[in-house]
Amino acid sequence: MSKSIIDIKSTGFNFSPIKKYKAGLKLSGWMVKSIRSNKISASDGAYITHKNGELFVHGLHLTAEEYHKGFECTDPNPTIKLLLNRNEIDNLIGAVNKDGMTIVLKKLFWEKHLVKAEIWLARGKNNHDKRQTIKNREGQIEARRAMKNAS
Template sequence: MAKKKKSNKANSNTIALNKKARHNYNLTDKYEAGMSLQGWEIKSIRSGKVNISDCYVMIKDREAYLVGGEIMPLTAASSHVVCDPVRPRKLLLNRRELDKLIGSVERDGYSLIATAMYWKQCWVKLEFYLGKGKKDHDKRADIKEREWKIDKERMMKHAR
């Protein structure tokens, strides 16, 4: 029997990205969490009606919630279900992870920033980072560094 080849599709499982997060925050520790979702939300996610550009993770009563994530309901949704597109969604984390996050947020002044939502097998996962907000001068330094890297590559290309 011949073995089946696995196709390596890295971006096919990505649902939504938050591209501004790396520009606005210094991101340090990466976390992955499952989400508690309703049926209509899964249907909307499958059709790609998700926006996580302005969302963050909030800790309340020793539980983590995704706040500001927008999942737009489908037009063919059931009439007896009340759809709230911006409701806080509970994140599924281990107690040890939650305790570490609570300590970092309350003592050290970190924020929890959502960066990506993706499929992992049949589950919807949220990737979020522990980070601190950048000042304007930090953003300018990053832009200068990125532009210098591009210019350097151009000079090396023309030198050959």
């Protein structure tokens, strides 16, 4: 059973997923403590980059615990390495370079005692796709209201 830490809902609105991956994160001790105490946020700027055949997450904001600030480098906006196998990394980077797709962070979650990330190989939505998403969502809301009022 996995417990969600952060779910970035705007990712589902702005991108349509082609393939989903589950990746580990290379975290230091103070980062895990901050995540356990729910002192993590991912504003609009959470994004994934690649460099030298490795993937990194940028834009997560971690607040260090008060008692831990003096012992270690506690950058509030760290660059976090994603842990995937070589074949998956090559497939992701190849799709980004060749097909013009993008790699986006969808959510962070606990899997047993480990922090994992769900990342998408995705294509950006156009405005008419976004309008269709809004129309479908409003239709579902109206259907639920009608069912609720009918009982």
